[in-house]
Amino acid sequence: MPSKNLMAERRRRKRLNDRLSMLRSVVPKISKMDRTSILGDTIDYMKELLERIRQLQEEIEEQQQQETPGVLSVFRELNPNEMLARNTPKFDVERKEGGDTRVEIYCAAKPGLLLSTVSTLETLGLDIQQCVVSCFNDFGMHASCSEVLPPPLSLLDY
Amino acid sequence: MPSKNLMAERRRRKRLNDRLSMLRSVVPKISKMDRTSILGDTIDYMKELLERIRQLQEEIEEQQQQETPGVLSVFRELNPNEMLARNTPKFDVERKEGGDTRVEIYCAAKPGLLLSTVSTLETLGLDIQQCVVSCFNDFGMHASCSEVLPPPLSLLDY
DNA sequence: GTCTACACGTGAAAC
DNA sequence: TGTTTCACGTGTAGA
Numbered sequence: 133m134p135s136k137n138l139m140a141e142r143r144r145r146k147r148l149n150d151r152l153s154m155l156r157s158v159v160p161k162i163s164k165m166d167r168t169s170i171l172g173d174t175i176d177y178m179k180e181l182l183e184r185i186r187q188l189q190e191e192i193e194e195q196q197q198q199e200t201p202g203v204l205s206v207f208r209e210l211n212p213n214e215m216l217a218r219n220t221p222k223f224d225v226e227r228k229e230g231g232d233t234r235v236e237i238y239c240a241a242k243p244g245l246l247l248s249t250v251s252t253l254e255t256l257g258l259d260i261q262q263c264v265v266s267c268f269n270d271f272g273m274h275a276s277c278s279e280v281l282p283p284p285l286s287l288l289d290y
Numbered sequence: 291m292p293s294k295n296l297m298a299e300r301r302r303r304k305r306l307n308d309r310l311s312m313l314r315s316v317v318p319k320i321s322k323m324d325r326t327s328i329l330g331d332t333i334d335y336m337k338e339l340l341e342r343i344r345q346l347q348e349e350i351e352e353q354q355q356q357e358t359p360g361v362l363s364v365f366r367e368l369n370p371n372e373m374l375a376r377n378t379p380k381f382d383v384e385r386k387e388g389g390d391t392r393v394e395i396y397c398a399a400k401p402g403l404l405l406s407t408v409s410t411l412e413t414l415g416l417d418i419q420q421c422v423v424s425c426f427n428d429f430g431m432h433a434s435c436s437e438v439l440p441p442p443l444s445l446l447d448y
Numbered sequence: 449g450t451c452t453a454c455a456c457g458t459g460a461a462a463c
Numbered sequence: 464t465g466t467t468t469c470a471c472g473t474g475t476a477g478a
């Protein structure tokens with residue numbers, strides 16, 4: 133009775149077919165029910181998933197790059213010619229007792245500067261209590277801020 | 291000579307083995323070289339990829355929810371009690387000829403209000419030329435804006 | 449009748 | 464040595 137190997141081979145074939153059925157149930161795109169087609173569709177589907185992941189990661193990186201670069205980067209991103217062509221930038225910070233801080237900024241106008249400046253002050257823990265902004269040729273900003281430790285409602289938290 | 295079917299079956303087996311090899315080359319986690327193990331690892335890997343995609347989409351949605359909600363939502367998000375407890379909000383927009391627009395805002399303080407307001411004005415195509423902001427109890431903002439059609443450098447683009 | 453895809457049992461190789 | 468896995472040729476059933 134050589135049915136030892138026979139039964140083993142039957143069980144093996146059944147295992148393989150079961151896995152194949154599982155695969156067919158996971159992959160949504162099934163062109164044909166062929167074993168070969170199932171494997172081929174599986175490969176294509178996996179590549180699509182990888183591509184999808186790549187796109188999503190790219191999208192996330194794009195969104196993270198849209199984050200406010202900070203006001204200091206403004207000076208960094210000005211090339212030397214721009215620096216010389218315009219009036220000398222000014223970036224004064226006067227810190228009084230009690231956490232009151234006065235910030236004074238003059239520099240060349242640059243896209244996103246106001247937003248990034250406000251956002252940077254917020255990041256630094258400085259709440260704008262009052263500020264005056266003007267921009268005709270260059271960018272100018274005076275801001276009176278207060279440090280936020282336990283945040284009582286203040287402007288930049290709003 | 292019955293080798294017609296024989297060769298066909300051989301080609302079929304070769305196709306299937308080729309697909310299996312491709313699958314093994316795509317799936318990074320190969321525990322064993324078994325046919326059964328290869329299919330099992332493939333299923334596990336696909337589930338990991340789907341889970342990864344789910345996490346990435348979740349992350350993107352979180353980031354998108356952090357986007358500036360816009361200044362108008364401030365009024366919407368104030369519940370009736372808050373509305374009655376505070377002074378009546380004021381949201382005046384005076385538009386003069388030539389695209390010059392004066393915006394005046396008074397309302398209850400709210401986290402992110404300054405940033406969302408500036409961002410909203412930018413979205414509306416209004417470049418802030420001058421603005422005064424104060425926030426002690428409530429939030430107040432006066433802004434002189436100009437419409438941006440062909441954008442000459444202006445404050446909100448900076 | 450051809451062509452295709454599958455299941456089956458068996459022998460052999462690997463561990 | 465036995466167990467497991469694979470390749471092989473064949474029979475069969477559906478288009």
